[in-house]
Amino acid sequence: VNSPALRVPRARGELTRRLLLELNLLRTDLAIWSGQDYLLLPLRSGTALPAGLGEVVEAEFAERQVTVHRSYHDLLAWTPEEKSELPRSFDVVGDIVLVRIPAGLEPKRFEIGEALLRFVPRARLVGVDRGVSGPERRRRVERIAGSGSWATRHRENEIELEVDVEKAYFSPRLAREHARVSSAVAPGESVFDLCCGVGPFSVAIALGGHASLVTAVDMNPEAIQLLQLTVDRYRLRDRVRCVNASLEDFVTGQTPASRVIFNLPREGIKYLGLVATLVAPGGQLHYYEIVPREQIVQRGDVLESRLPDRHSWQLVERHVVHPYSPGTDLVAFLFERLRGGAHHA
Numbered sequence: 358v359n360s361p362a363l364r365v366p367r368a369r370g371e372l373t374r375r376l377l378l379e380l381n382l383l384r385t386d387l388a389i390w391s392g393q394d395y396l397l398l399p400l401r402s403g404t405a406l407p408a409g410l411g412e413v414v415e416a417e418f419a420e421r422q423v424t425v426h427r428s429y430h431d432l433l434a435w436t437p438e439e440k441s442e443l444p445r446s447f448d449v450v451g452d453i454v455l456v457r458i459p460a461g462l463e464p465k466r467f468e469i470g471e472a473l474l475r476f477v478p479r480a481r482l483v484g485v486d487r488g489v490s491g492p493e494r495r496r497r498v499e500r501i502a503g504s505g506s507w508a509t510r511h512r513e514n515e516i517e518l519e520v521d522v523e524k525a526y527f528s529p530r531l532a533r534e535h536a537r538v539s540s541a542v543a544p545g546e547s548v549f550d551l552c553c554g555v556g557p558f559s560v561a562i563a564l565g566g567h568a569s570l571v572t573a574v575d576m577n578p579e580a581i582q583l584l585q586l587t588v589d590r591y592r593l594r595d596r597v598r599c600v601n602a603s604l605e606d607f608v609t610g611q612t613p614a615s616r617v618i619f620n621l622p623r624e625g626i627k628y629l630g631l632v633a634t635l636v637a638p639g640g641q642l643h644y645y646e647i648v649p650r651e652q653i654v655q656r657g658d659v660l661e662s663r664l665p666d667r668h669s670w671q672l673v674e675r676h677v678v679h680p681y682s683p684g685t686d687l688v689a690f691l692f693e694r695l696r697g698g699a700h701h702a
């Protein structure tokens with residue numbers, strides 16, 4: 358392809374190239390011609406050049422091959438059979454990429470890490486996600502590419518949360534649920550966010566501006582420290598109270614609130630009766646559980662029967678937050694505590 362071009366000595370080549378790019382004068386669809394002593398930088402036609410940059414000549418250029426990678430799989434020179442084992446999805450938390458690796462690909466995990474590091478825009482660190490465990494639901498991770506710590510700032514629904522993927526639970530898959538609950542809060546409500554982790558429900562609610570006070574409780578001191586950092590950055594100290602305590606210790610003596618969020622999906626059932634005492638009459642309880650898909654409907658009735666004074670509660674909503682495993686889902690149940698006590702159908 359013929360194009361006008363700027364002829365510059367090699368020594369000034371890079372500086373000039375950047376200047377032309379900034380001024381939108383460089384043609385990026387053509388490959389720069391590079392000789393021993395000078396470069397030819399293809400120019401957009403009909404544009405005025407700053408004086409003194411060099412001589413303008415006419416030259417022949419090759420078109421640039423632009424490769425678009427639609428998946429990180431494209432960055433691996435593997436056979437199609439090998440690629441068929443690769444995970445399709447991965448999570449991005451701030452500038453960290455987390456991926457689960459099938460056992461058969463463990464020896465090749467560092468190659469996968471490098472491919473993800475190149476593929477995901479602004480990625481700094483890639484880790485194998487080895488799942489969460491223990492009462493504090495901490496994630497075990499192994500670095501496979503990139504550098505730096507597991508602490509990052511994650512943007513969710515326009516909110517920037519302080520996160521450390523190793524020290525405290527966080528999942529980017531709950532973003533929609535955080536927004537949904539936050540939008541349900543009415544003016545003047547008081548809210549308990551139990552098992553708050555790094556506090557995405559609490560911060561979204563406080564920034565939403567309706568609640569008079571949000572009390573966020575978690576037994577993991579590092580989760581509470583991270584939440585406190587986010588709260589301080591958004592100057593929410595008078596609207597979010599961060600409490601490092603176990604549920605068992607916290608509940609006694611609290612004044613019931615109009616809304617309680619209780620997100621401990623594997624073991625929550627153990628504390629459901631206790632937690633329900635924190636809901637004021639007319640208030641609502643957001644309860645989460647991992648449920649086998651075929652049991653979602655009956656499970657609502659079972660849970661209702663576990664609530665103290667069961668006739669004063671009503672299941673008002675139920676939805677799948679996201680699939681959890683091939684046969685189970687993370688399900689959100691919303692119960693309302695009726696005003697005026699028992700209600701017999």
Ligand SMILES: C[S@@+](CC[C@H](N)C(=O)[O-])C[C@H]1O[C@@H](n2cnc3c(N)ncnc32)[C@H](O)[C@@H]1O
Pocket residue numbers: 492493494525526527528531551552553554555556557558574575576577580602603604605620621622
């Ligand atoms: C699923 S994570 C919470 C996620 C968080 N609500 C969110 O939306 O990101 C569960 C949290 O419960 C906390 N936890 C577990 N058992 C607890 C207990 N008995 N008392 C207080 N916190 C507890 C863990 O430390 C963990 O941070």
